[in-house]
Amino acid sequence: MTLIIPVLGDQLSHDLAVLRDADRADTVILMMEVMEEATYVRHHKRKIALILSAMRHFAEELKSAGWSVDYARLDDPNNSGGFTGEIARAIDRHKPTAIRIVEPGEWRVKVMIDTWAEKFGVPVDIVPDDRFICGILEFQSWAQARNDLVMEFFYREMRRKTGLLMDGDKPKGGQWNFDKENRKPPKRGLNYPEPMHFQPDDVTQEVLALVEERFGRHFGRLDKFALPINAGQARRALRHFITTALPSFGAYQDAMVTGQDWLYHSWLSPALNLGLLTPLEVAQAAANAYAEGAAPLNAAEGFIRQIIGWREYVRGYYWMEMPDVAVMNTLKATRPLPEFYWTGETDMLCLAEAIRNTRDHAYAHHIQRLMVLGNFAMLAGVRPHDVADWFLVVYADAYEWVELPNVLGMSQHADGGRLATKPYAGGGSYIDRMSDHCRLCRYDVKQKVGADACPFNALYWDFLARHERRFRQNHRMSNMYANWDRMKPEVREAYLASAAEFLDTIKEAADGWAK
Numbered sequence: 001m002t003l004i005i006p007v008l009g010d011q012l013s014h015d016l017a018v019l020r021d022a023d024r025a026d027t028v029i030l031m032m033e034v035m036e037e038a039t040y041v042r043h044h045k046r047k048i049a050l051i052l053s054a055m056r057h058f059a060e061e062l063k064s065a066g067w068s069v070d071y072a073r074l075d076d077p078n079n080s081g082g083f084t085g086e087i088a089r090a091i092d093r094h095k096p097t098a099i100r101i102v103e104p105g106e107w108r109v110k111v112m113i114d115t116w117a118e119k120f121g122v123p124v125d126i127v128p129d130d131r132f133i134c135g136i137l138e139f140q141s142w143a144q145a146r147n148d149l150v151m152e153f154f155y156r157e158m159r160r161k162t163g164l165l166m167d168g169d170k171p172k173g174g175q176w177n178f179d180k181e182n183r184k185p186p187k188r189g190l191n192y193p194e195p196m197h198f199q200p201d202d203v204t205q206e207v208l209a210l211v212e213e214r215f216g217r218h219f220g221r222l223d224k225f226a227l228p229i230n231a232g233q234a235r236r237a238l239r240h241f242i243t244t245a246l247p248s249f250g251a252y253q254d255a256m257v258t259g260q261d262w263l264y265h266s267w268l269s270p271a272l273n274l275g276l277l278t279p280l281e282v283a284q285a286a287a288n289a290y291a292e293g294a295a296p297l298n299a300a301e302g303f304i305r306q307i308i309g310w311r312e313y314v315r316g317y318y319w320m321e322m323p324d325v326a327v328m329n330t331l332k333a334t335r336p337l338p339e340f341y342w343t344g345e346t347d348m349l350c351l352a353e354a355i356r357n358t359r360d361h362a363y364a365h366h367i368q369r370l371m372v373l374g375n376f377a378m379l380a381g382v383r384p385h386d387v388a389d390w391f392l393v394v395y396a397d398a399y400e401w402v403e404l405p406n407v408l409g410m411s412q413h414a415d416g417g418r419l420a421t422k423p424y425a426g427g428g429s430y431i432d433r434m435s436d437h438c439r440l441c442r443y444d445v446k447q448k449v450g451a452d453a454c455p456f457n458a459l460y461w462d463f464l465a466r467h468e469r470r471f472r473q474n475h476r477m478s479n480m481y482a483n484w485d486r487m488k489p490e491v492r493e494a495y496l497a498s499a500a501e502f503l504d505t506i507k508e509a510a511d512g513w514a515k
């Protein structure tokens with residue numbers, strides 16, 4: 001009997017469910033570098049380099065651990081270019097009696113895998129991905145028992161399940177959530193630690209050259225590549241984050257500072273999503289730091305909530321709502337993506353900074369993604385699928401299971417409020433409060449309308465006016481509509497005219513950037 005175990009590019013975990021009880025003697029591990037995965041959207045160069053380098057390092061580790069690894073390289077002239085073609089070739093080579101694979105992270109790939117058994121006449125066993133804390137079916141039974149999907153309640157279940165920051169059945173500190181102590185604006189004199197940088201070794205250097213050669217026209221920069229590419233490096237990056245940044249993570253979680261690309265964020269999402277770290281070990285490290293007095297509770301709790309709360313929640317949501325959610329556009333947005341999302345050429349400093357960070361590092365932190373890039377697209381009425389494609393392309397941590405819920409659900413309200421009951425919409429004053437950008441921007445955040453006014457201001461009211469029928473009854477937005485109602489008609493008209501004038505100046509992106 002020969003078993004083929006395909007290990008996909010984001011399944012790089014030695015404790016992967018399929019590896020745990022496989023017999024090394026009659027198993028072939030198949031790893032496939034394929035053009036299709038790099039080009040179904042034209043991923044950021046840095047992201048492709050990260051995945052290929054991490055795959056090559058993982059294959060070597062598996063071989064050292066005694067596994068037989070069949071590795072298809074991108075530059076192999078016989079490479080078919082896709083997972084299904086590579087499975088066909090591997091079946092010819094190894095004549096397996098069965099294929100066993102951990103469920104993939106994307107619907108698109110699941111649909112592909114579901115064709116293999118019939119196509120190849122070989123049984124295909126798809127095994128749940130137990131690297132997540134909450135199983136797909138477990139999430140669905142949690143969701144079915146309630147009318148709305150409030151993340152906070154899901155998170156409490158995960159706290160109980162993992163025992164993290166718990167005193168018996170009570171949360172440590174007597175509260176589940178310490179966000180009231182978080183979300184401070186930045187202030188002068190703060191020191192922001194850099195995430196740990198790793199010097200590319202020969203394997204990574206070879207991959208960088210390959211990516212430049214094959215994907216040179218994709219978005220993003222490849223220079224100064226410094227991401228962790230194996231589990232050892234990822235653990236060092238985790239320890240570095242815990243000691244240098246975690247203590248201030250909570251307080252400044254939502255801050256934005258010009259020229260500061262990471263602030264106190266961990267930049268662990270690429271390693272987590274590849275499987276180099278498990279969510280539980282990351283969350284446990286933060287809980288340990290709190291237990292040892294090395295991080296305050298608001299920081300540890302806030303960080304742990306992102307991992308065992310939001311990350312697990314969006315994954316459950318994805319598998320519950322797919323494939324229908326992928327085509328939703330509840331706000332009927334029709335505008336193509338602005339070109340400046342690709343070029344970074346805009347006078348709006350908050351956007352220019354977020355896009356620069358994205359281009360240079362395939363990174364932007366959560367508030368840049370949500371309240372700058374996502375917020376602008378929603379206010380401007382950009383087609384949510386253009387926005388989703390952009391987000392899938394540009395971030396090194398982007399896989400559809402995590403990207404799509406965050407973009408369509410959280411940031412674009414395209415799912416009609418299933419994930420977030422209120423749209424994450426904000427005017428310039430929010431960005432001004434949470435950043436130093438407005439001080440340095442060519443636009444004036446205090447001006448409401450006109451050529452020099454911050455565009456977010458008019459766009460915000462234009463958005464509320466455009467969607468009045470949908471949102472006026474939403475009790476979480478009643479204050480906003482009360483303010484709108486108090487304005488004189490000529491003020492309201494001036495906002496709408498200013499928004500229209502600004503929107504007319506936006507150049508739309510040409511085809512070919514994303515696909």
Ligand code: FAD
Pocket residue numbers: 264265266267268269270272273303306307310311312314364365366367369370374391395397398399402403404406407410411
């Ligand atoms: P930190 O701020 O240090 O947070 C710690 C960890 O918590 C992250 O590494 C991540 O694993 C997890 N996390 C935090 N927020 C979320 C969230 N909303 N959903 C899932 N996990 C979360 N995250 C991705 O991993 N991939 C994506 O493609 C992605 N796309 C996003 C798109 C939009 C529009 C928004 C608003 C958020 C998106 N996020 C995505 C969530 C979040 O912005 C990133 O996980 C985070 O910025 C990664 O940087 P970090 O590791 O420094 O995070």
Ligand code: DLZ
Pocket residue numbers: 007008009010011032033034035037038039043047048051104105106109399
């Ligand atoms: C994103 C990506 C890229 C760029 N390249 C590969 C690859 O060559 N081989 C591979 O196995 N995986 C790659 N990936 C990640 C896959 O897209 C990811 O595993 C699937 O989408 C399932 O989540």
Ligand code: SF4
Pocket residue numbers: 347348349350351427428429431432437438439441442443444445454455456
């Ligand atoms: Fe952004 Fe407006 Fe502030 Fe400029 S003034 S940085 S456009 S919020």
